[in-house]
Amino acid sequence: DAGVIQSPRHEVTEMGQEVTLRCKPISGHDYLFWYRQTMMRGLELLIYFNNNVPIDDSGMPEDRFSAKMPNASFSTLKIQPSEPRDSAVYFCASSQQGAGDIQYFGAGTRLSVL
Amino acid sequence: QKEVEQNSGPLSVPEGAIASLNCTYSDRVSQSFFWYRQYSGKSPELIMSIYSNGDKEDGRFTAQLNKASQYVSLLIRDSQPSDSATYLCAVFMFSGGYNKLIFGAGTRLAVHP
Numbered sequence: 001d002a003g004v005i006q007s008p009r010h011e012v013t014e015m016g017q018e019v020t021l022r023c024k025p026i027s028g029h030d031y032l033f034w035y036r037q038t039m040m041r042g043l044e045l046l047i048y049f050n051n052n053v054p055i056d057d058s059g060m061p062e063d064r065f066s067a068k069m070p071n072a073s074f075s076t077l078k079i080q081p082s083e084p085r086d087s088a089v090y091f092c093a094s095s096q097q098g099a100g101d102i103q104y105f106g107a108g109t110r111l112s113v114l
Numbered sequence: 115q116k117e118v119e120q121n122s123g124p125l126s127v128p129e130g131a132i133a134s135l136n137c138t139y140s141d142r143v144s145q146s147f148f149w150y151r152q153y154s155g156k157s158p159e160l161i162m163s164i165y166s167n168g169d170k171e172d173g174r175f176t177a178q179l180n181k182a183s184q185y186v187s188l189l190i191r192d193s194q195p196s197d198s199a200t201y202l203c204a205v206f207m208f209s210g211g212y213n214k215l216i217f218g219a220g221t222r223l224a225v226h227p
Contacts (some may be wrong), residue, residue, distance in 0.1 A: 033215075041218040043158070043202065056212040091157055099214055100146045100206035105157040 004106035006092050012112045018080040021109045023092030024073055033093040034067055034077050043091070046102060048099060049075065055099075082113045115140055116209045118205050120218035122196070127225055130195030135221050140184070147179055148208035149188045152220065153199045162188065175221040 007023040009092040013019055025032045035050040046065040052069040060067070064083070079086055091108045095101040118138045127133045137147075146165055150158035162177040164170045164186065170177045176189040186205075190197055203218040 020217075042219045045214055048214070056210075056214060058210045058212065099212075102148070102160055103164055103215060105159070108157050 004092055004094050004104055006090075006106035006109050008109060009107060010110045012114065013082055013114050015083055016081045017084075017113075018078065019082045019111060019113075021077040021090050021092075021111070023075045023077070023085060024106055025075070025092070025094035026096075027073070027096075029094035029096050029104075030072075031095040031097075031099060031101070032069060032075050033095070033099075034075070035091040035093065035105075036088045037091060037108075038088045041055070050099075076097075080109075082111075084113045087111055087113050116218075117141065117207065117209060118203055120201075120203050120221045122137075122219055123222040125221055125225050126224070127193050129193060129195060129225055129227050131193050131225075133193045133223055133225070135188040135190075135201050135203075135223065137186045137188075137205075137218055138184055139186070139203075139205045139207065139216075139224040141205070141207035141209075144181075144184075144185060144188065144205050147177070147186045148204040148206075148215070149175075149186075150202040150204060150217075151199045152202060158202055171189040190223075193223075195218045195225050195227055198225045200222055208215060 034046040046059045048071045092106045093103040094102045149161045152158045166175040174191045178187045200220040202220045
């Protein structure tokens, strides 16, 4: 398997623009997670899905952030409008059997909002 | 109190020595514990998982869990310069109304020749 695939790897945008991050989980994994990593706050869970249904979105920072999983092989994290404080590395991860199962991470998207 | 705490380091050890990385957690009923390694600019990758009290060995790595003390550690024997990375402790616990994996801030390990 190719592992968790994220795109783009790098994104540079200007404040106020819409940003869409994409993720393809490992085939057969029923759980998908979106994390954000910064120096100040470390690795934080934003939201996770089970069988394409959002379970816990308590980590989504504000209404500017939204996530969808239209099918088992694709998820998006959207930020609209983007702000400089959204600059971070965003990771997608997937697991097979639960939120407490081993999670496999994608390569991440490094987002810079100018 | 942070839910998962680690010393940020850097922890500096000479090549060939044992590196000891420590982690404490707040939720007494947590059952699943993980160590991830993250090289600079890369994504976290799983090193070890542990679920029961005691030691679990995998090659040069040993994870130790003590649920009574709410403490989990990772020992790296015969440390190599390639082990230089940030090590993240992760605990599956109840937080904010849901069970989820909570990561510590990570300990930066530097192995010098």
